[in-house]
Amino acid sequence: QVQLVESGGGLVQAGGSLRLSCAASGRTFRLYAMGWFRQAPGKERELVASIYSGGRTYYTDSVKGRFTISRDNAKNTVDLQMNSLKPEDTAVYYCQYRETSDSAYWGQGTQVTVSS
Numbered sequence: 001q002v003q004l005v006e007s008g009g010g011l012v013q014a015g016g017s018l019r020l021s022c023a024a025s026g027r028t029f030r031l032y033a034m035g036w037f038r039q040a041p042g043k044e045r046e047l048v049a050s051i052y053s054g055g056r057t058y059y060t061d062s063v064k065g066r067f068t069i070s071r072d073n074a075k076n077t078v079d080l081q082m083n084s085l086k087p088e089d090t091a092v093y094y095c096q097y098r099e100t101s102d103s104a105y106w107g108q109g110t111q112v113t114v115s116s
Contacts (some may be wrong), residue, residue: 002027007022031098032101033050034071034096039091039109048063051071
């Protein structure tokens with residue numbers, strides 16, 4: 001099992017920044033990718049950004065140029081730096097840890113609210 005603890009959410013005005021952090025513990029000796037998803041009220045959960053074991057990153061189009069995902073292998077953490085935040089970024093953000101391409105663990109979620 002892998003346990004994930006997220007931190008860093010909160011309330012920010014449009015144009016502001018937040019940094020989310022996710023710490024993984026437990027059976028973390030195998031890693032395929034870590035990432036951040038988000039779910040806004042009434043919407044499906046969507047992938048925001050991923051970072052794979054080799055360092056390759058993926059961003060959904062709506063956050064490209066504004067968000068940056070990074071990983072600290074020694075600490076088993078993955079961060080999401082979010083700049084130029086928009087009201088449409090408001091959502092609960094979830095950290096995901098994947099041991100393989102088809103197995104995943106989830107964090108409990110952290111609320112991000114961007115006011116206009």
